[in-house]
Amino acid sequence: MKFQNSKVAIEISGLKKTYGTTHVLQGIDLKIQRGSFFGLLGPNGAGKTTTIHIICGLTLASGGRVQIFGKDHLTHYREARRAIGLSGQEYNLDRFFPLHKSLTYHGRLFGIPKLKLKNQIEKLLHQFGLHEHRNHKTHKLSGGLKRRMMMVKALLHDPEILILDEPTAGVDVELRIDLWNFLRKFNQEGKTIILTTHYLEEAENLCQEIAILSKGKIAICDTKENVIQQAKGNLMNYFITEKQSEGFNA
Amino acid sequence: MLDRFPPHWIGFLSLVHREVARFMAYKSMTVFPPILTTILYIVVFGFSLGGRIQEIHTFSYIEFIIPGLVLMSVIMSAFNHSSGSIFMSKYDYSIQDVLLSPLSYFQMVMAFTLGGIIRGVLVGLLVLASGCILAHLTPHSISFTLLFLILTAQIFSSFGIWVGLWSERWDQQAFFMNFFLMPMIFLGGVFYAVNMLPPVWQFVNHLNPVYYMVSGIRYGMLNFQEVSPWTSLWIVLLSGFTLMSITIVLFRMGYKLKS
Numbered sequence: 001m002k003f004q005n006s007k008v009a010i011e012i013s014g015l016k017k018t019y020g021t022t023h024v025l026q027g028i029d030l031k032i033q034r035g036s037f038f039g040l041l042g043p044n045g046a047g048k049t050t051t052i053h054i055i056c057g058l059t060l061a062s063g064g065r066v067q068i069f070g071k072d073h074l075t076h077y078r079e080a081r082r083a084i085g086l087s088g089q090e091y092n093l094d095r096f097f098p099l100h101k102s103l104t105y106h107g108r109l110f111g112i113p114k115l116k117l118k119n120q121i122e123k124l125l126h127q128f129g130l131h132e133h134r135n136h137k138t139h140k141l142s143g144g145l146k147r148r149m150m151m152v153k154a155l156l157h158d159p160e161i162l163i164l165d166e167p168t169a170g171v172d173v174e175l176r177i178d179l180w181n182f183l184r185k186f187n188q189e190g191k192t193i194i195l196t197t198h199y200l201e202e203a204e205n206l207c208q209e210i211a212i213l214s215k216g217k218i219a220i221c222d223t224k225e226n227v228i229q230q231a232k233g234n235l236m237n238y239f240i241t242e243k244q245s246e247g248f249n250a
Numbered sequence: 251m252l253d254r255f256p257p258h259w260i261g262f263l264s265l266v267h268r269e270v271a272r273f274m275a276y277k278s279m280t281v282f283p284p285i286l287t288t289i290l291y292i293v294v295f296g297f298s299l300g301g302r303i304q305e306i307h308t309f310s311y312i313e314f315i316i317p318g319l320v321l322m323s324v325i326m327s328a329f330n331h332s333s334g335s336i337f338m339s340k341y342d343y344s345i346q347d348v349l350l351s352p353l354s355y356f357q358m359v360m361a362f363t364l365g366g367i368i369r370g371v372l373v374g375l376l377v378l379a380s381g382c383i384l385a386h387l388t389p390h391s392i393s394f395t396l397l398f399l400i401l402t403a404q405i406f407s408s409f410g411i412w413v414g415l416w417s418e419r420w421d422q423q424a425f426f427m428n429f430f431l432m433p434m435i436f437l438g439g440v441f442y443a444v445n446m447l448p449p450v451w452q453f454v455n456h457l458n459p460v461y462y463m464v465s466g467i468r469y470g471m472l473n474f475q476e477v478s479p480w481t482s483l484w485i486v487l488l489s490g491f492t493l494m495s496i497t498i499v500l501f502r503m504g505y506k507l508k509s
Contacts, residue, residue, distance in 0.1 A: 019509070053509075058349055060508050078258060078352040086350060092343035096272050108264030109351035111257020153347070 006070035009034045009161050009192040010055060015064035017050050017216075024050050026216040027064065032194065032209070034069075034160075037187045039207035039224070040196045043239065046213040048196040049089055052165050055194075056086050068161070082110060085159035087150040089166045093138035099149065100125070100134040103156060110157035117156075124152045127182070144171045151179070161192045168199060180206060200235040204228065212238065262357040265348065269365025273331055280331070281373055284323040288377045291319050292384050295441070306443050307474055316381040317395075317468040318440030321402055323377040325435060325460070326427075328370030328403040329410040332362050333423055336414025345507060355501040359411065363494065366407025367400060374399045378471075387471070394479065395470030401486045402463045406431075408493035415506050439464045444476055459489045 010032040017025040025047045032038045040048050053059035055066055057073060057080070066073045073080040094102045100121060107117040125131040128148040133141060138149060147167065154162060164183075168176045183206060187193050197203055203210060204224065211221035220227055220238075231238035253260065273280040296312030303311040339345035348358055378395070381387065389395050417423045438460030444452050455461050466482035469475045501507070 056350060058346060058508060060504055078354075081350055081352045084350070086346075088343075088346065090343050092346045094344040094347070095342055096275060101271075105264055105268045106347055108267075109261040109347065109353065111260040111352070113253045113260075 007034050008032070008067075009036070009069060010194070011067040011070070012051070012055070013065050013067075015051065015054060015066065016062045017047070017054065017059065018062045024216050025054075025061075025064075028213070028216070028218050030211060030218065030221065032192060034192055035187070035190045036192055037183070037206055037208045038192070038194045039203040039210040040194060040213065041200070041203055041210060041235070042196075042213035042219075047216045048213055049165055051213070052086070052088075052163055052194070052196065056084055056163065057081065082157065083160045084163060085154035085157065085161070086163045087154040087165065087167050089169070091146045091150060093141075093146060093149060093153075095137060095139040098135045098137055099130060099141075102138055103152060106153050107156045112157060120156060120158070121152075124155055128152050129178075144175055147171050148175070155186075159191075161194065162186065163194045165196050166198065167195070168197065168202060176202075200239075204235055210235075258352050258354070258357065261351055261353050262361055265353065265358070265361035266364045266368075269331070269335060269362060270368050272335065273365070273369045280327070280369065281376070284327055284373045285376050285380055288319045288323050289380055289384070292316065292381060296385065306446075309472060309474065310385075312385045313387055313472065314443070314468075314474075315441055316378075316385055316387060317471040318438075318464050320374050320378045320381060320399070320471075321460075321464055321467050322435050322440055324370040324374035324399055324402050325406045325431065325463075327373040328366040328405075328407040329413070329427070329431060331369040332366035332407045332410030333414040333417070333426075334410075335362060335365060336411050337417050337420075337423060340414070340507070349507065356498055359408075359494070359498045359501050362411050363404060363407045363497070366410055367403040370403030370407060371396075371399050374403070389471045390473035391470045393470075395467055397483075398463060398466040398470055398486065401483075401490055402467070405459075405463075405486065405490045405493055408490065408497045411497045412493070412500060415500055418506075434458060434460050439476075459485060462486055 008031055010030065012028060012030040015025050015028045016023070028051065040051065042048050050059055054061045055073065057077065068076070068080040068083050071079060094105070097105070103121045104117065107121065112120065125134055128151060130145065130148055130152065133145060138146065141149060147170070151167065154164070168179060180202070183193060195203065195207060207224050209222070210224050210227045212219045212227070220230060228235060255263065292312060295315060305311070306314045336345070339348070353361070378389070382389065413423060413426045437455065438458050439455060444455050444461070447455060462477060462482040462485040465475065465477045466479055466486060469479040469482070
């Protein structure tokens with residue numbers, strides 16, 4: 001790992017993204033410290049997934065810069081991609097192979113030695129309750145199991161930064177709580193986590209810092225306590241206030 | 251043993267392995283049908299209709315068409331593999347796994363291309379063996395034949411990647427196959443010698459790169475040359491290099507891969 005010295009995991013400056021005449025991101029700046037649990041919140045269409053995809057190199061930015069541990073994520077793409085594990089919003093599971101085979105190919109893409117990879121797959125399959133499904137093809141899994149599989153894939157190469165784009169969307173309470181416990185433990189090991197979620201109690205429970213994206217701009221970025229204080233004690237208030245200012249009355 | 255390689259080369263070889271495993275998992279769909287089709291061509295065009303056609307440059311009609319049929323199976327298999335693989339990966343978003351990996355774009359393209367080459371050459375060799383058995387044919391130069399199989403597979407595997415990237419629907423791939431690839435193959439001299447055509451069509455034929463591939467493999471198998479095999483080789487090498495370069499640039503640009 002070539003990023004040992006940097007204390008900042010991700011630094012985004014002036015990030016812009018335009019689709020035709022739509023300005024999805026209008027020059028956002030973010031600094032995410034190494035080892036922090038960072039929540040990226042905002043309503044649908046605010047630009048959360050676009051931001052994440054640009055960080056991971058899945059979407060091209062129209063302007064601005066992303067640095068992973070102090071190095072440009074495009075120039076130093078090998079290091080940047082090794083440092084990041086992404087569990088995306090959409091399932092992206094290879095339907096040709098059973099779970100363990102699919103994970104083996106995925107891990108080998110990151111150059112993990114065979115024996116280490118085998119142990120890592122076994123450990124994660126047990127940890128996420130997928131071991132009994134290891135010989136099933138991915139498209140035959142239920143939604144909750146697919147979500148777990150997405151997590152396993154993101155964790156397989158033991159990334160320094162874990163990015164979770166709505167990881168608990170559509171999963172049952174049991175899995176959500178299991179996942180929360182796992183993420184807390186993972187964060188305590190010094191790993192950086194970026195979480196986007198529509199469950200505000202999830203962000204309140206887990207995150208140390210929160211940024212709220214609105215209409216392609218950072219509306220607020222501070223410690224969880226300060227953000228909640230500004231939202232008069234509950235993050236939900238922030239969104240309600242924002243909707244009311246737009247003239248929306250439920 | 252692979253673990254001795256640098257990590258990103260392990261990733262590259264793993265991607266190649268995955269591509270091969272994908273088509274080998276569905277052999278009855280990917281490997282055997284082209285062999286059956288070619289045997290049917292040989293039986294219908296070679297044994298039944300071929301008897302009514304005079305010898306072409308001292309070769310029986312069946313001997314003359316076998317190199318072209320081998321090439322046709324290579325083209326179809328290599329193209330179908332890479333175009334299908336890229337399109338399917340885009341469709342189920344699994345291409346993201348590759349894009350998130352530490353492989354360079356060159357390695358990604360090479361791995362997908364190699365998958366198509368391996369499928370194309372495997373099918374081509376099986377068709378070649380079937381043709382040689384049926385027509386009692388012994389290839390003139392195995393190495394030259396194999397070289398042309400590989401180069402042809404590379405060209406159409408690269409082309410397949412481009413089509414896979416471009417396609418947003420299944421019918422767009424079928425469009426390319428039916429309205430572009432098939433005419434190119436059939437008008438590339440698979441079933442005839444160029445001097446059998448009127449002068450205008452002879453000229454048109456010389457503009458078709460498939461013609462040089464057919465000529466090259468016909469030289470390798472029959473020691474027959476309408477065009478110098480070295481001219482064919484240079485044209486095929488140039489086509490392969492150009493297509494490969496375009497494909498790498500498209501991947502680097504994120505053409506229809508990254509919004």
